[in-house]
Amino acid sequence: MSDLAGFSRFARTYQPGELIFSEYEPGDSFYLIQAGRVRITKIVGDIEKNIDILQPPEIFGEMAILEGAPRSATAIALDTVKVLEFNRANFEILMMGNPQIALRLLRLFTKRIYDQKRRFMILTLDDPQARIADVFLMLHETQGPINQGAAELDGDKREFKVTVDDVAHWAGMNMADVQTILGHFSNQRRIELYQDKIVVKNINDFTRFVNSKRKK
């Protein structure tokens, strides 16, 4: 990692349990972890859900680059956390001396743009069943073929650690409709519903289904 000794004026320390920022707070800075782990959470219904656990030298809060956008999740220090805090005004200073960080940010933006485009593709499907099937295709693409063994079931079977809530969020639909459609898929034996996961029996079947519904 590059030498960051000159950036002490951007350094912040958080104690375990301390909030770095809260979901919905307008964001104007982003963070580079130097020490300790950061938990990213979201309150869904009445449960605080873990989205991710980040560690050095990861970057978070980078969506602050979107002017005035509220934070989409909460960042909490899991250990004693040391970060460098930057905003739109001063991040160039950091980048100039630290190409590795600049490249990491570039890659992060690449991923964010791709993710958002993929989300957009889901939302443009008119058929609600196809939308939900496409959510699983998206998860399949991002989770990759060899993700923690989750996908290495037999043949075309894929397992996703998601809840109905998550699917509703990605599909931009309300919970009740998503519940109905998932129930329908389950009756057709295309998926299996569990408390903490959803198993798609044949991912290729979903691919064909979504392709047939996507307007050319």
Add this chain to the structure above:
Amino acid sequence: MPKIGSYRANSVIYFQGDQGDKVFVLQTGRVSLNYNDIETGKDIREVIQTGEFFGVKSALGRYPREENAVVLQDAGVLMFTVPEFEQFAASNIRIIIKMLKVFSNQLRRIHKQVENLMENTSAVSAEVGLFKTGEYYLRNRMYSQSRYVFSRYLTYYPAGRVAEQAARFMEASETALARYGDGKGPAPLAGASSGAHGPSSAAGAEAPKTAASGGQTLSDAAKDYYNAVSLLTQEKYQEALKEFKRIADASQDPEYSAKAEFDLGRCLFALSQWDATIQHYTAIIQQTPRHPDMSDILYIMGQCWEKKGDKARAQGFYKKVLSMPGDDDSSARIRAKKALNALGGA
């Protein structure tokens, strides 16, 4: 070293959907990136200027190419592998910064497009969301977290719909934190919040006044006051000090003048002006002996004397806090008890 490639007019450097790990720079000729706009489906042709990079995102992110790169006039290109590109970029940081700007604009645009499609789902406003997040933490006895969230609420929405309630909940969080510590104590919020039109109006256990309904409008004095509190939570003590002084001097509304008088002292204390704090609070004690924040005033007086190294006087003030009538376990009382113990003797 990047390789040099040359392409004839009308040939295609890569097709949409291809997997590719090369980043290109156009050196001579003309190349167009052709794709369909994801929103309108319209054909877009983006002509690349010489010296410009293309194919960066798909190569870096290992995604399928998102466009057809069509050669319009015989073209010479430089082809970088990802490691070569990274090595090159590391010594040409301006280029990365330029790309970051382009990418952040693209991100902004696509983000908007997604939001437009999402708008009919039940998204809560950021203001309500922030307040509810605070409520969640308070309800789950995560006091330091709820204190943070409510203080941020006051920072961003000092005249917000539920600013007064947020201030009360912040106070309740502080008190519970001092009294029980994180994760302990009785449930501070009764029931779950389920107001369809906004945050619940459940009263905090420590609510000093009767809880009003969430949507009440604030008087000008109240708005000014919460504005100043917001500055205080942002640790902008000098500015907060000025504001509190203005509100106290204007004495439009006796309730908020009194509050401002008290918070003015908190600013002085935060600015480490021990003598000025003592002087300010001594005047309040003399003029308004029944000030609603008297316990806190006495406690801060004790803190000032302790900072000045006068243990005996500090102890005197802490004992006064404990002898105050009323709320048996206000945060001032708990803190005074702790401070007394730390000084070695109640």
